[in-house]
Amino acid sequence: MKSQAILIVDDDKMTRQTLSMALEDDYEIFTADGGINALQIIGEEKIDLILSDLDMPIMSGIELLEKINDLEGTYPVIFITGQGTIETAVKAMKMGASDYVSKPVNLERLELIIVKTLENKDLKEENIFLKKKIRESYPELKFIGTSEPMKKCEELALQVAASKATVLIEGESGTGKELITSIIHYNSPVAHGPFVKVNCSAFAEGVLESELFGHEKGAFTGAVATKKGRFELADKGTLFLDEIGELPASIQVKLLRFLQERTFERVGGSKTHHVDVRIISATNKDLSQLMKEGTFREDLYYRLRVVQIQMPPLRERKEDLEELVNSFISKFSTMHGKPITRITDEAMELIRAYNWPGNVRELMNCIESSVVMVHGDVLTVESIPEYLTYKIPEVELNSKEGLLNEIERTAIQDTLNNTQGDKVKAAKILGIGLRTLYRKIDKWSLEE
Numbered sequence: 340m341k342s343q344a345i346l347i348v349d350d351d352k353m354t355r356q357t358l359s360m361a362l363e364d365d366y367e368i369f370t371a372d373g374g375i376n377a378l379q380i381i382g383e384e385k386i387d388l389i390l391s392d393l394d395m396p397i398m399s400g401i402e403l404l405e406k407i408n409d410l411e412g413t414y415p416v417i418f419i420t421g422q423g424t425i426e427t428a429v430k431a432m433k434m435g436a437s438d439y440v441s442k443p444v445n446l447e448r449l450e451l452i453i454v455k456t457l458e459n460k461d462l463k464e465e466n467i468f469l470k471k472k473i474r475e476s477y478p479e480l481k482f483i484g485t486s487e488p489m490k491k492c493e494e495l496a497l498q499v500a501a502s503k504a505t506v507l508i509e510g511e512s513g514t515g516k517e518l519i520t521s522i523i524h525y526n527s528p529v530a531h532g533p534f535v536k537v538n539c540s541a542f543a544e545g546v547l548e549s550e551l552f553g554h555e556k557g558a559f560t561g562a563v564a565t566k567k568g569r570f571e572l573a574d575k576g577t578l579f580l581d582e583i584g585e586l587p588a589s590i591q592v593k594l595l596r597f598l599q600e601r602t603f604e605r606v607g608g609s610k611t612h613h614v615d616v617r618i619i620s621a622t623n624k625d626l627s628q629l630m631k632e633g634t635f636r637e638d639l640y641y642r643l644r645v646v647q648i649q650m651p652p653l654r655e656r657k658e659d660l661e662e663l664v665n666s667f668i669s670k671f672s673t674m675h676g677k678p679i680t681r682i683t684d685e686a687m688e689l690i691r692a693y694n695w696p697g698n699v700r701e702l703m704n705c706i707e708s709s710v711v712m713v714h715g716d717v718l719t720v721e722s723i724p725e726y727l728t729y730k731i732p733e734v735e736l737n738s739k740e741g742l743l744n745e746i747e748r749t750a751i752q753d754t755l756n757n758t759q760g761d762k763v764k765a766a767k768i769l770g771i772g773l774r775t776l777y778r779k780i781d782k783w784s785l786e787e
């Protein structure tokens with residue numbers, strides 16, 4: 340199997356041929372007659388290792404190495420040195436060359452060096468990949484909070500991560516459904532595999548089907564090329580189906596079949612594809628209610644919830660509030676360059692008294708906006724968004740719209756202020772649909 344490619348760079352045609360013949364049984368071989376040609380090939384092909392002469396006209400081996408060092412990615416270079424160039428070879432090693440062999444080349448020794456160098460390269464790349472992954476995901480990949488319900492969720496997540504079981508995550512908006520999905524994926528045996536997310540409510544029915552399952556060229560107008568769907572892209576990894584309650588009936592059937600047989604066809608195609616994918620789905624709707632209404636298939640529901648995780652709303656685990664608040668304060672003061680060190684008892688009391696319909700996301704946004712607003716180094720009641728502190732007026736209400744309406748209007752206006760007019764964010768925090776939000780903004784002519 341020739342899975343790796345070697346580029347041989349030498350101005351001497353004989354050397355190129357000899358080396359090619361010696362290596363072509365085990366590797367894919369490319370050849371270049373000089374540095375310029377070599378760089379061109381590196382740009383076009385997937386090269387794993389470069390075997391180069393040191394002493395070449397126009398661009399020397401050292402100059403080529405310098406150029407390669409500037410490229411992104413790992414390209415180990417092994418030099419071939421003539422009699423008088425050992426000193427240069429040592430210099431090349433100091434500049435990052437992987438190794439060198441002297442002429443006349445002992446082919447057996449060269450092959451050993453190549454194997455060792457390629458192994459090293461794999462290790463180096465895996466190391467870079469892992470470090471990047473840890474850096475990217477670590478701070479976000481942990482639940483804050485040690486309440487009983489939170490601990491249960493975490494334990495369950497780690498337990499189910501080890502298996503390949505299909506998981507259904509239920510919970511209100513902002514309770515951490517996506518977060519727990521990431522925790523499951525990155526703690527699973529396929530953590531290095533793809534992690535593909537699809538929001539089922541974000542596409543029209545026809546588009547969603549081809550997003551998920553792909554389509555063949557010519558399957559519909561506009562299908563100019565064959566396209567892989569997310570199931571295929573997630574092969575040997577995890578597919579996260581968010582807002583599964585929004586899945587149209589026709590696609591529910593296809594998903595059910597996938598869960599039963601692990602197979603599907605692309606839109607407009609007849610070939611059956613098989614992929615190895617773990618499905619995690621999430622919803623903030625009550626699926627049993629949707630089943631009663633007949634919009635969600637019962638058989639699909641049972642296939643999806645082989646393991647079921649219920650994310651607890653914040654109001655049921657208020658003992659986590661303090662830890663969450665403190666960690667968000669520290670996160671956002673660093674992010675916004677503010678020196679905030681603590682929160683007053685009075686402000687914490689307000690946070691405790693509030694109901695948090697938007698859960699952790701709402702709390703996070705609330706703390707962020709407070710951190711941005713406050714002067715000094717302590718979070719005070721004054722810096723906290725007003726709707727949290729909304730008190731029912733004791734005096735006779737002078738507004739014509741009625742108390743509930745007034746509370747609603749104030750909450751919406753404050754949220755819009757806090758999100759700097761970001762309506763998608765505001766709707767999430769308020770726990771209402773975007774369309775409803777637009778209607779209310781219109782109704783009360785609110786400022787965005």
Ligand SMILES: Nc1ncnc2c1ncn2[C@@H]1O[C@H](COP(=O)(O)OP(=O)(O)OP(=O)(O)O)[C@@H](O)[C@H]1O
Binds near residue numbers: 483510511623700
């Ligand atoms: N226990 C927790 N500890 C730390 N951060 C959390 C926790 N729960 C949620 N978050 C954070 O809150 C935000 C919202 O979480 P997430 O997106 O996972 O919620 P969700 O349930 O998917 O919401 P929605 O239903 O609106 O999609 C994210 O930034 C997430 O990192």
Ligand SMILES: [Mg+2]
Binds near residue numbers: 516517581
């Ligand atoms: Mg989500």
